[in-house]
Amino acid sequence: KEVQVQQPRAAVVPPPAVEKRVKVTPQPPVPPPSPKQPQNSTAELFLRFPPEPTQPIRELGSEDAKWLHDHGALFLDARRTEAFEQGHIAGAHSLSVWEEGVADKVAQVQAHTSDLSLPVVVYCAGGDCHDSHLLAEKLWLAGFRTLLTYTGGFPDWEAQGRPVNKGLAP
DSSP, X not given: OOOOOOOOOOOOOOOOOOOOOOOOOOOOOOOOOOOOOOSSHHHHHHHHSOOOTTOSEEEEOHHHHHHHHHTTOEEEEOSOHHHHHHOEETTOEEOOTTSTTHHHHHHHHHHTOSOTTXXXXXXXXXXXXXXXXXXXXXXXXXXXXXXXXXXXXXXXXXXXXXXXXXXXXX
């Protein structure tokens, strides 16, 4: 018998796969979403100075007073009307704790305040002056709940070169 030897077939090898190389540019990591910032000053006031039932009357420094002024907080000047006329924080209202009619003035402020929980800044002559604390106590009794006494008072505000008005108008 004759043996036939088969010729080996050429192995069919598929061509090597062509890799497409794409240059990948590293991207900076995406920061996590930040909490939504309040869209109005009222919300900002509450976020930064929330009512604190255990400490409704708190002291306030110069920078916080400026921030509150810039965000539209109510400022009340507890000094005598004469001192207010000579110079006061721009936009502040005169509410002298020692003059007649203080109860009526507190009632007027109360009637014109939309939310008694909003921060109210009360100031006087700073230093040894405690008129702002006395006025804050009267405001507390009238229902105001976030009272901030500006410890430096008008002298500090003026020394910082911040907006000041003269006369009886805020």
